[in-house]
Amino acid sequence: MTSQPDVDVAILGGGIAGLWLLARLKRAGYSALLLESQALGAGQTLASQGIIHGGLKYAIDLRLNADSAALADMPARWRTCLDGRGEIDLRAAKLAAARHLFWARRTLTSRIAGFFGSKLVRGRVDALPQNQWPGVLQDADHVGAVYALDECVLDVPSLLGALAALGEGCIKAGQAAVEQQDDHVLLQVAGRSLTAGTLVSTAGAGNEVLLPQLGLAPQVAQRRPLQMLLIESAPGPLWAHCFDTSDKPRVTITTHKKNDGTLVWYVGGLLAENGVTQSEAALIATARQEFTTLLPQLDFSRSRFAGCRVDRAEGATEDGRKPEGPVLKRVGNIMLAWPTKLALAPQLADLVLAALPPASGRVQPVFADWSAPPIAPAPWEVAAWK
Numbered sequence: 001m002t003s004q005p006d007v008d009v010a011i012l013g014g015g016i017a018g019l020w021l022l023a024r025l026k027r028a029g030y031s032a033l034l035l036e037s038q039a040l041g042a043g044q045t046l047a048s049q050g051i052i053h054g055g056l057k058y059a060i061d062l063r064l065n066a067d068s069a070a071l072a073d074m075p076a077r078w079r080t081c082l083d084g085r086g087e088i089d090l091r092a093a094k095l096a097a098a099r100h101l102f103w104a105r106r107t108l109t110s111r112i113a114g115f116f117g118s119k120l121v122r123g124r125v126d127a128l129p130q131n132q133w134p135g136v137l138q139d140a141d142h143v144g145a146v147y148a149l150d151e152c153v154l155d156v157p158s159l160l161g162a163l164a165a166l167g168e169g170c171i172k173a174g175q176a177a178v179e180q181q182d183d184h185v186l187l188q189v190a191g192r193s194l195t196a197g198t199l200v201s202t203a204g205a206g207n208e209v210l211l212p213q214l215g216l217a218p219q220v221a222q223r224r225p226l227q228m229l230l231i232e233s234a235p236g237p238l239w240a241h242c243f244d245t246s247d248k249p250r251v252t253i254t255t256h257k258k259n260d261g262t263l264v265w266y267v268g269g270l271l272a273e274n275g276v277t278q279s280e281a282a283l284i285a286t287a288r289q290e291f292t293t294l295l296p297q298l299d300f301s302r303s304r305f306a307g308c309r310v311d312r313a314e315g316a317t318e319d320g321r322k323p324e325g326p327v328l329k330r331v332g333n334i335m336l337a338w339p340t341k342l343a344l345a346p347q348l349a350d351l352v353l354a355a356l357p358p359a360s361g362r363v364q365p366v367f368a369d370w371s372a373p374p375i376a377p378a379p380w381e382v383a384a385w386k
């Protein structure tokens with residue numbers, strides 16, 4: 001190809017990774033177009049709990065490991081964006097909770113207190129006096145201690161709205177057939193062609209489709225499934241991990257407001273990992289038992305429940321566990337990218353920008369007559385309640 005490509009960068013996938021990258025590219029002067037095949041956030045992003053982890057969850061085996069190191073700077077980096085002082089302006093995104101909590105069962109209190117009191121995590125955790133515990137944790141006999149982490153929780157639908165506004169004009173609905181050429185990538189979308197200097201696929205599970213075309217083995221990508229639990233008409237707001245004897249949270253609860261104002265608890269942690277092999281009915285029965293054990297003072301008699309199956313789609317690791325950070329695979333002018341965590345989208349964008357050739361400086365409208373994709377509904381808006 002002798003002429004310049006239509007855009008410097010084409011992005012496939014409008015989850016957090018693609019949208020964050022698009023905002024960074026625009027700021028850096030690249031011409032870019034993002035194509036979304038369904039709706040923004042439709043994959044994992046709207047199914048996420050929105051926690052901007054700083055890695056403390058992964059350090060609960062009482063050492064700061066590589067997982068926690070990768071995440072340590074993320075809360076501060078996101079906060080500067082939420083304040084409008086960061087690399088992108090996220091002032092239009094809403095916080096669901098300023099601090100995520102960590103509640104330790106009475107049996108664990110001394111081990112956890114030792115860790116949270118240690119120099120390793122000083123400044124990142126506060127032990128809360130009981131009069132500052134959330135209402136739903138008051139009067140629970142088994143709650144030994146509650147800590148507030150230096151990690152905020154985002155309202156993901158509003159985050160997507162903020163990012164869609166930053167990318168306005170450069171986000172289009174469509175699915176492309178991809179052809180790699182020597183000096184550009186050809187995308188064919190609904191009978192039209194687009195050329196890009198570089199293609200970055202941030203399509204989550206959709207990245208797997210490109211593996212054979214790029215000569216990459218299927219083992220380059222992995223999925224880790226979950227069956228999350230939803231509780232409608234939840235007893236009150238709570239954003240917290242509950243830790244017991246495992247180094248993984250027994251439950252991780254985030255609270256979301258449905259469009260009709262009803263409060264929903266969205267529950268992950270070991271409950272959701274173990275829920276993968278259960279039917280939805282069995283997950284709900286296990287959850288009822290779990291909450292009777294953990295928070296017996298709460299009344300769920302008017303609540304309705306639902307399961308939500310969703311895969312975490314990632315770059316692969318040898319042992320199938322979570323990668324320590326974002327993963328970028330590059331084959332010539334095509335990159336496959338997985339952030340690993342919503343919180344790590346800024347780091348993934350750093351990796352992509354470092355691997356790109358300089359911006360051409362040419363900005364021209366492409367596919368200007370095409371419509372933008374909508375934002376997908378959150379899982380709690382479409383759940384089949386039982």
Ligand code: FAD
Binds near residue numbers: 038051341343
């Ligand atoms: P996705 O969000 O999956 O987006 C991919 C997009 O690509 C989708 O919109 C899809 O429709 C589109 N697409 C697919 N194929 C194509 C194609 N061919 N062309 C165009 N578009 C295409 N991380 C955290 O940091 N904090 C949390 O609290 C958290 N909670 C989580 C809870 C759950 C239940 C899950 C599953 C994950 C959670 N994560 C969390 C991880 C986080 O959600 C993911 O790491 C992140 O959302 C991945 O974003 P992504 O943009 O790479 O992929």
